[in-house]
Amino acid sequence: MSHEQKAQFAVVGHPNKGKSSIVSTLSHNDNIGISSRSGTTEKADRYTVTTDHGCYDLIDTPGFQRPTKVLKWLNQQCSNTSERAQTVVSFVNNSECQRNFPDEVELLKPMTEGAAILYVVDGSRPYGPEYDAEMEILRWTGQPSMALINPIENSDCIDEWENALTQYFKSVRVFNPLKADFEKQIELLQTFAHLNPKWSNQLKQIVKDLLQKREQQCHDSIIVLARLVDDLCQYQQCQKVLTPDQAKQVRPLLEKQYKHWMKQREEKAIKELLANYAHFQTQFSLDQFDLPPDLFDCDEWYAWGLNKKQLTSAAAVAGAVGGAAIDLAVAGHSFMLGAIGGGLLGAGSAWFGADKLIDVKVKGLPLGGYQACVGPIKNRNFPYVIIGRFVHMFRQISQLNHANREALNFNATDFQEKVALLEKSEQKELHRACDLLIKQKPVDNLADVLMPLFRADTD
Template sequence: MHICKSGNVLFTNSKGGHCINQHPGQGTQQQKKRGNMQAKFAVVGHPNKGKSSIVSTLSHNDQISISSRSGTTEKAEAYLVKTTTSAYALIDTPGFQRPTKVLQWLQQHAANASERAAVVAQFVADDTCQRQFPDEVALLKPIIDGAAILYVVDGSRPYGAEYEAEMEILRWTGQPSMALVNPIESEDCVDEWKSALAQFFKTVRVFNPFDADFDKQVELLQTFSFLNPDWQPSLSQVIEDLRQSRQRQQQESVQILVRLLLDVCSYQYCQKVLTHQQAKASEALLHKHFSNWVAQREKEAISELLSVFAHTTTSFSLDQIDTPPDLFDVDQWFAWGLNKKQLVSAATLAGAMGGAAVDMAVAGHSFMLGAIGGGLLGAGSAWFGSGKLLDLKVKGLPMGGFQACVGPIKNRNFPYVVIGRYVYLYRQIARLNHADRRALNVNADDFQTAVDNLEKNAQKTLHKACDKLIKQKRIDELDEVLSALLTVD
């Protein structure tokens, strides 16, 4: 366990938390000044209201413990949210356990309002209070040390007077504060909460750490920056950095797909054999090796994708994308790649069909499908590749014996299937908040709609690129056309 001291607050860091001040007392005056400019927020509230979930989503850290069991967070833990050029800290805290008793103690020790903040500091430093009220001491310490307050409540449960002691204690600290209503199961009690919270907090926002998309998270950070004017420059920089890194994530995701496509569309597996007969006998094994390799390569790409978005512990299992549908289950392909109508359109747009077929394509899709669709798309069709995915090729070797090879896949829909599966997972992963540890659900998706929604020119470029992929030709424009498919919302 990593322990660091920040002022008189002890932060323990066992689960990927970061220290705010790594070398207390060693910084220059300027560093100290800058340190004060760094925004810090203590996330506080009742147990089980989503405090750790909020810290997890905002810090993009899926290693923070989140649990329906109350009391999972036992100590205050500081997480430094570091961006390219800036940073801010979120401090996860244990929930209030005995707020009424704590408020009584404070009231007994303060003669008037001017003493309140000092009395909270006295409470935090008091040995007996540390033993009697360890949770309240842990959650108030960072606030006394300068953190702003983010008070979290559950908007699906009714408001009750029992929360008033908590809010009163927080008010006594005199620190900047705002309330966050987390509608865990529903929005049923959000309005009730808003009215009550308005009595204690100038700023109240609804924020769901499981569902809040990137824009909502940025909006919340903007609100944070109003809590303390000193923090505005560094938080604006955080927001700018986050926007840029979001774009970088998209570009990296495109590059992962480009490499995947080039690899799986050019892959060939060969084995030396002694006779033609032996080649024939080893065909099934060659197919198996080929499919395993391609499936493994796809898994690698998805792992890379997860790591681009900093998902390390998602319960999503890569095996799920094999069944159903299997990458090589051609019957499922029209759901995952392009449908038949789109394939015909792809062929036309890519200029890949010659002569009569092109003339008929100009007459319109439905006519074309009716007239030649069956023949063109059926097994054994020359344009779409044979019904069989992999043909066995056997050639003689100069030194004697033969080489039996399978691949590359010639089927026209194959690159679309690879792109379709990847785009589907990308959209889920790019949207997945770090608090949300539920498994990704894997079903056929709207890849076909995404292709239809591309501009005509982009569609043409995509189809041309896929045509080249299958023909093992050089492609220059793949990145550009794939980025249009890899957008979220």
């Protein structure tokens, strides 16, 4: 596809007004250099946003450096309004201009090749006459254009800017690349379609593709969680020893190794979640979590998993499902005692075993010696804790913009409320799956069971 046919947008403006941030957010690419230093973009960089059925280019350009002088040069070269666009082409191709105005040549070149203009200003600071020259130069290119007001620090000067920009641009939008959620990004992309009617169909297709990709990303996140919770509920750290006394001695070491593995596994899942949403530069540390500070801190679990009451009823549901199977097997001759008994047993064990954490088992080996094993965790709340934390991280990461380079900060969650809002049948499925997980039994449809917990974040 040639540059002429492919939709392409040159993001231009004053230095340090968020051009690279806009490109980064819209292209979902956090490898684009963003700096508080001005002039970090020295060359026009073309980023192709590719979807299943189309692509478009976003061009990150250097900021204007000498707009007054450039406008003066253009005025000197052109006496006829109809020749303005051609004069800009002459400017770009002029070797002297390339030497004296390298930034302007770089930023105007994509427009001479057919790119539409996205002009970026800072909506938190007032409009000034120093912007007039650059807006006038952009008008000379004759390319379709749109202005984006980026409220970098606040929204104080948006009205003032709107008044100034509407004199030069047909379309003016407020867009904060650090905060704009996915829906806002899509909305902006849809408005791009109006800039050049030739690009309308391809941009519509790209929007459709992006929405589908978003759904796929959610689905993939659920698979990452399903594997995480499965691994953590299964894991066991074992060591062969000669005597039961030795087994006692190695216990602290085994526990340490066990916890280390579990934390590393959770960290891996978070990295995968970040990669799933194309965040590769985002820094995070599990120690930064507000709640719980430690995966193994039982007291904090109720904040992330289910509360004691919810947990007891979950265990009762899971127990009753198991008991009901017995009732079914004896064709109801047990007078439903299986379901009732299973429910009571489950509820009781959940209530009294709620604080139970890691089991350490020592067993004799057939060929002599012993094996000390730590894990798996038997606490019924454990899978809920893992799920709760992950769902919370998912919510943060799926909404994180690629221009936002701050380290992740996870806050407390409302997982219990989320579980309570599920349909009864979905709750039942979740409790049954968690019950199987804690018993180290495979759950074939785990991803489907977890799906409703992600629904609210994607709807």
